[in-house]
Amino acid sequence: MFALPGVQAHIRARADQYLEILRTLIRQPSVSAQGRGMVECAGLVARIMNELGMEARVVLSAGHPVILGERAIPGAQRTLLLTSHYDVQPPEPVEAWSCDPFAAESIGERIIGRGATDAKGNLLAILLAVSVLREMGLLPPVHLKFLFDGEEEIGSPSLPEFLERHRAELAADAVLTVDAGLEPPGRPFVWLGSCGLLAVELAARGGASDLHSSKARLVPNAAWRLVWALSTLKDPHERVAIGGFYAPVRPPGPEERRYLEALLWDDAAQQQALGVTGFLGGVTGLAARERMLYQPTCTITGLISGYAGPGHKEVLPSEARAKVEFRLVPDQSPAQVLSQLRAHLDRHGFGDLEVRELAATEPSQAPLDSAIALAVREAAAEVYGMEPAIRPRHESSGRQGTWIGARLGVPAAITGIGPPGWRGHAPDEFITVEHFLRGIAFVADVIWRYATVAR
Incomplete structure (x- = not known):
């Protein structure tokens, strides 16, 4: 039986160990656009995985290396593919940072560093969640596979060919990508699709x-x-x-429209953030949200x-x-x-x-009622105490999550554990200790629910 308080206590008892692993990973540069530290970081992630009880290997691709891994469970009837990426954005302008972008310095509750949230904190939340479940004897009856890309920040140009070449090895019943951070004011999210480009x-x-x-x-x-x-x-x-x-x-269907209506949206705040006095065509409210996503x-x-x-x-x-x-x-x-x-x-x-x-x-959109979507929704409500923001699709494009699921022909979902306003792609990117530790519990809860609750 999955007991969240016990899992959270287990995580916090090992907080110093987990935070040191995070700092070690941040300190290893892995700037895909510059080819900086990619082989070294891939090897580091694989070593961490093996030390945490998973089987991992670094696989060459047409571009930067890809990390594949597995945690097999005898008798499991389902397979979940967990994905994220180990590459990061260039840190420039370095002079705009409060500290060395790869020093992983702590300022209050924040750990500052390129990749702290995007996506090394998220990637480690996956690995440490599996480790926690294993240590507590809670690993559910589901095979776990891992795919960590080294080119997400440059559009994953090698991933389509890599997926085709390793299709059999990556076969799964669902895909979960863990990346990015919570939405303001701290609301978890589920993305079930993304635009193409x-x-x-x-x-x-x-x-x-x-x-x-x-x-x-x-x-x-x-x-x-x-x-x-x-x-x-x-x-x-x-x-x-x-x-x-x-x-x-096509326009959104009735259920998609219901999720659009539930999204937090303030026209004035959005316009202020974008530096405009109105949206194109004078659209507002629901019409603006629909235009943005559909x-x-x-x-x-x-x-x-x-x-x-x-x-x-x-x-x-x-x-x-x-x-x-x-x-x-x-x-x-x-x-x-x-x-x-x-x-x-x-x-x-x-x-x-x-x-x-x-x-x-290619654009992609997964079913709104899939087992993995339900697992993320239920776990988010349990761990964060609120219903997640459900986006039938996201306005951006990328070769993660639902795109991988579409390629493999299975449902997929994207979520993330970083703090709101985590300064993605900007100087002083950060993750907080609390969001990192709670994120580990969240991912553990998702894995458990996918195997045992969601049907």
């Missing part, structure tokens, strides 16, 4: 080289060519004008052409480039939208524009 670069060309701007009377201007092409992608009402773009898009986007994220330095230069640019990003919702696909974009440009007379794919991630 297609990022492209469009390139237009004029003359063979940059020319004196007086030649604009006779030679095409690449910048104007690109601007005219971009102007066809959206109408004045912010609707994407690419043919077929919205065909697969509508795809087309966003110009960068423009490059000509001269942008100080003063004036008489130049006719020969080349212009634009970075364009599409956030996609379930039932859209990056490949489909890329094809639609090419056809749209051709149809509007821009067949000469080059379209180059930069990144692509």
Whole structure:
């Protein structure tokens, strides 16, 4: 029988040991964007896992190493794949930190360091939860498998091929990703889906080289060519004008709408945080939430052409480039939208524009009533004393959780144990002692409930 008070007491009796493991892991840099410390950190995580009673190994991928592990339970009828990532964001600007980003210094109840929450604190919550259950003789009848990515912070480019190559080894009945932190004011969360992404670069060309701007009377201007092409992608009402773009898009169903209505949302606070006085199209409240999670986007994220330095230069640019990003919702696909974009440009007379794919991630959404979703919801209510915020999908995109579940064909959920306002991707990222220790109990409760309560 899982008794939360006993589990929490066990964790707090070993708090110093667990916190030292966390500090050791934070002190090992693992900056995927820079390739800094990746092999060393993967080896460290694998050693921690083996010392805690799991079988772990470091597996090479096309990019940074991946850590695979297992804790087999004889006679178990279910398998749960637990995932997170060991790579971190670059710490720059280092001078903006209160201390060395990899020193894991304590300031009050906070442990400061790059990766403290994202995601080394979350990753260790998984490992220590399993260790606690083992030490207390509470390991439930469920096989546990582990997958820790080393490229999450750079979009996990090697993960699709890795999953295909190790599909049999990673076979499971559900996926749980533990990453990020609680929502304000300390409310746990469950994400059951994420948006997809297609990022492209469009390139237009004029003359063979940059020319004196007086030649604009006779030679095409690449910048104007690109601007005219971009102007066809959206109408004045912010609707994407690419043919077929919205065909697969569906509104939220009744249960999804109920969860949308329950999400904490304050228009004024959101607008203040975003630095705007109103949302696009004048939407507010539920309509704003629905647009955020259920509508795809087309966003110009960068423009490059000509001269942008100080003063004036008489130049006719020969080349212009634009970075364009599409956030996609379930039932859209990056490949489909890329094809639609090419056809749209051709149809509007821009067949000469080059379209180059930069990144692509499929959208995903898991069932709202799966066993793993129920386990997270019940454990959150037990450990944190409140119902979690349930997001049928998240506005961001990434190759964790529900994306992995979709690839493996099983339900998935994403949750996290860090504190609200944990300064993700920013200087002075932190986790608190209380959130770390309580997070271990939370993950232990989720594992137990998935095996024994959720059906």
